[in-house]
Amino acid sequence: MYETSFSVIAGSYDLHVHTGPDSSPRLMDCVQLAESALAHGQSGLVLKSHHIPTGPLAMLTKRFVPQADVVGSIVLNNSVGGLNPCALKTSLGFGCKMVWMPTVSALHHYEHYREKGHPMGLSTDPGPKLTIIRGQTENLLPEIEGILKLVAQHNIILATGHLGPREVVLLVDAAKEEGVRNILITHPSDSLTGMSLEDQVALARKGAYLEHTLLSMMPLWHSNTLEAVVESIKKAGVDHTILTTDFGQVHHPPPVEGLRIYVHMLIDKGFTRDQVRNMIVDNPRKLLGLQR
Numbered sequence: 001m002y003e004t005s006f007s008v009i010a011g012s013y014d015l016h017v018h019t020g021p022d023s024s025p026r027l028m029d030c031v032q033l034a035e036s037a038l039a040h041g042q043s044g045l046v047l048k049s050h051h052i053p054t055g056p057l058a059m060l061t062k063r064f065v066p067q068a069d070v071v072g073s074i075v076l077n078n079s080v081g082g083l084n085p086c087a088l089k090t091s092l093g094f095g096c097k098m099v100w101m102p103t104v105s106a107l108h109h110y111e112h113y114r115e116k117g118h119p120m121g122l123s124t125d126p127g128p129k130l131t132i133i134r135g136q137t138e139n140l141l142p143e144i145e146g147i148l149k150l151v152a153q154h155n156i157i158l159a160t161g162h163l164g165p166r167e168v169v170l171l172v173d174a175a176k177e178e179g180v181r182n183i184l185i186t187h188p189s190d191s192l193t194g195m196s197l198e199d200q201v202a203l204a205r206k207g208a209y210l211e212h213t214l215l216s217m218m219p220l221w222h223s224n225t226l227e228a229v230v231e232s233i234k235k236a237g238v239d240h241t242i243l244t245t246d247f248g249q250v251h252h253p254p255p256v257e258g259l260r261i262y263v264h265m266l267i268d269k270g271f272t273r274d275q276v277r278n279m280i281v282d283n284p285r286k287l288l289g290l291q292r
Contacts, residue, residue, distance in 0.1 A: 008273060009259050010041035013069070013284035015098070015157075015184070016048055016213060017255045018248030023051045025250045030057045033248070033255065034065040040256045043281075044069030044288075046097070050104045050125075051079040053087070055094025071288065073098035075161065076147070077105035078127035085146035092154055097288060099151060100186070101161035101171065102130040108164035112192050132167050140174055148178040157287050159184040159211070165195045172208055182287045183208040184242065189228040190216045200232050204240035209283060214262040215246035230269050233279075238271075242287070243279045 019033045020026035028036065030047060037045055047054035047061075047070065055072030062070050074080060074091040076099065081087050088099050103109060107129035132144050151158045158180050160168045168185060175183055187193045188200045188210045200210055210232060216224035233241045243262055247255040263276050 006040040006256070006260055008263050008267075008277070009256070009280060011043050012041075012259060012277075012280040013044045013046070013288065014042065014244050014255055014259055014280075015046040015242060015284050015287070016186075016211065016244035016246045017045050018049065018246070019047050019054075019057070021057075022049050026248050027250050027252070027254060028248065030054075030061040030070070031064045034061050034068040034070050036254055036256050038065060038068045040260075042068075042256060042259075044071060045255075046071045046073055048073050048075065048100070050075055050077055053080065053091040053094065053096065055091050055096045059095060071095070071097045073100060073159075075100040075103050076130075077102050078125055078130070079105075082128070082130050083132065083141060083143040083147065085143060085150060088147055088150050092150065092156070096156065098157040098159055098184075099147065100159040101132065101163050101167075103162040105130045106162040106164075107131040108167065109162035109192070112162075112194070132163065132171060138170060140170060144171070144174065145178070148175050148180055151175070152179040152181070155181060155289060157182040157184055160186045162186070162192060165193060165199055168193070168195065169199065169203070172203055172206060176206060181207075182289075184287065185210045187211070187213060187216060187224070189232045190223045192216075192223050197232060197235055201235050204236035207240075209240055209242050209287060210236055211242045211244055213244050213246035214258050215249075215252070218252060220251065226265055226269065230266070233266075233271070238275045238278050239283070241279045242283045243276070 020029040053074040058070045058072035104125040212229045245258040247258040
């Protein structure tokens with residue numbers, strides 16, 4: 001029998017939500033988003049913007065909604081100077097707990113959407129197209145070392161953004177060597193990332209978590225399928241999987257409703273309530289360094 005209430009997502013953390021104010025239209029501002037999450041039993045959120053650090057937004061939100069654990073992040077796109085250790089260091093002073101590799105500025109992102117002819121990916125960033133690899137070698141750019149050192153030193157989450165599969169593998173190996181403990185593989189089973197199931201399993205075995213978003217299955221994106229997500233979870237393991245919405249856009253439901261829907265989609269596929277809660281409560285808390 002289905003739980004029609006929101007109790008199934010009680011205590012959950014959505015590590016990937018978009019909020020206003022932002023340069024793109026958003027369904028809710030940061031205070032409204034936190035109030036909605038808290039009203040439905042969620043414990044916390046990680047605010048993401050492709051263009052601005054969200055640490056200041058998170059700090060301000062907590063003044064209005066102190067019971068909600070609202071966390072800031074930074075995406076290393078062109079708007080913050082790209083692969084910029086200084087931008088990350090500054091963001092850490094605002095309580096940032098997650099850094100994303102380039103998304104809309106990534107060379108891989110641009111090439112994927114150019115090939116698809118997808119307007120939602122082509123005009124979001126007119127600046128240089130970023131890669132973390134030096135030329136055709138297997139060597140990472142020197143800036144990456146500085147970024148990874150900060151991530152390890154402050155024990156924050158490293159998310160892989162919209163890098164290509166080769167970049168992701170090289171980044172994870174370098175991060176592990178640098179002592180980074182909290183790694184989140186963004187969109188691993190999406191057509192955008194283009195990562196094989198074998199690579200996903202290998203990354204999970206190295207201790208990384210795989211993040212599957214509901215957004216990728218929505219009609220405007222349609223870059224992933226529920227079947228691919230289910231297969232990845234079964235192969236890589238519930239203990240190495242995190243479910244997020246990536247919601248906040250004006251054409252989607254509120255993130256808290258999206259997470260409830262997502263949970264029931266997976267229950268429909270045979271996962272138990274405890275398994276799903278592991279992916280929305282326990283694993284996010286581990287990444288954020290929180291105790292049960």
